[in-house]
Amino acid sequence: MQRLFECIEEYDTITLFRHTGADADALGAQFGLKQWINETYPHKKVYALGTSVGSAAAHYPSIDEVSDETIQDSLAIILDTANASRIDDQRCLNAAFRIKIDHHILVDRYADIEYIEDRKGATCEILANMFQKKGVMLSKQCAEYLYSGLIADTLQFSINATTPEMLRIAAYLVEQGVDVAKINEQNFSKSLKEYRYETYIREHVQLIDEHIAFCKITKVEYEQFGLSYNAAKEKTYALSHVNEFHAWVLFVESTDSTYEMPLFNASIRSRNVIINDIAMKFNGGGHRYACGAKNLNEAQITELLHQLSQRINNKG
16 A cells, blocks of 8 residues: 555645445545545645435535546546446546555456455445554544445444454544444434335335345336435345345346336345355446346346345355
8 A cells, every 4th residue: 555655645636536326435435535635735636526426425525526637637546446437437547647446356457556455344444444554643534434434335344344353443443533423323314215215125025935035116116205216226225134034136227227128226235145246247246245236127137036046045
């Protein structure tokens, strides 16, 4: 990571990017790093870019706007994004120098330097670990951005990627003044319409061999709850924490869908069986136990569920 710090010192203009449909880890990493650079190098110009966000965006600052020329002269740091096609604002590929920091399994190289730690629970964990090892004292605001992304992506330290080191990193952030109760509330409280939508998902769950749960939600269905696509697809956890479910999938109608050809994006989760290779067969990918697939038709949905069933039942 030393080269990262050297590059930050070298460039006067730094642009920060992340993936489309940005969640708390992407936004926490983006604004946490921006906060630290602004506080450490007040003379530098630092911009956080990208327009596609999920419901977590309400707790973060507004996105910046810059010219193409500004990006071309900048150091671009792309956070929490495994493949170039998913970067929200493709202009980063024209930057003078590019650094990628990510915790997803490698699927695409698009930067001059790439820091990938795919066994970390969050990109915010990678950044916080970097600061901790450097002996940096963070501001409360910076630490809260990073802590928010960490607990969001790890579901409050409940996923398989949780390690003693992760908890020590969390403790380091809390030592910087994080308001733990406030950040938990921001990430895990919900509106009444979201509560009703999650109830709807549970009421319409379908099972395969009692061990695989799935629910398919159309645009008409999620819009009746007043939710956007991004908000609707974030509720995969509504199917979790059921003893009998070894894997669960939420299919939400894609924004690329048409009346003639309804397509669905899948958020796939597994309790302890590696499934990301299955997602990769369906224009997707992600973590070993948490991944997604894109623009599936009915036949592909059926085949994905079949392959998932085979894997969960140790048949493939």
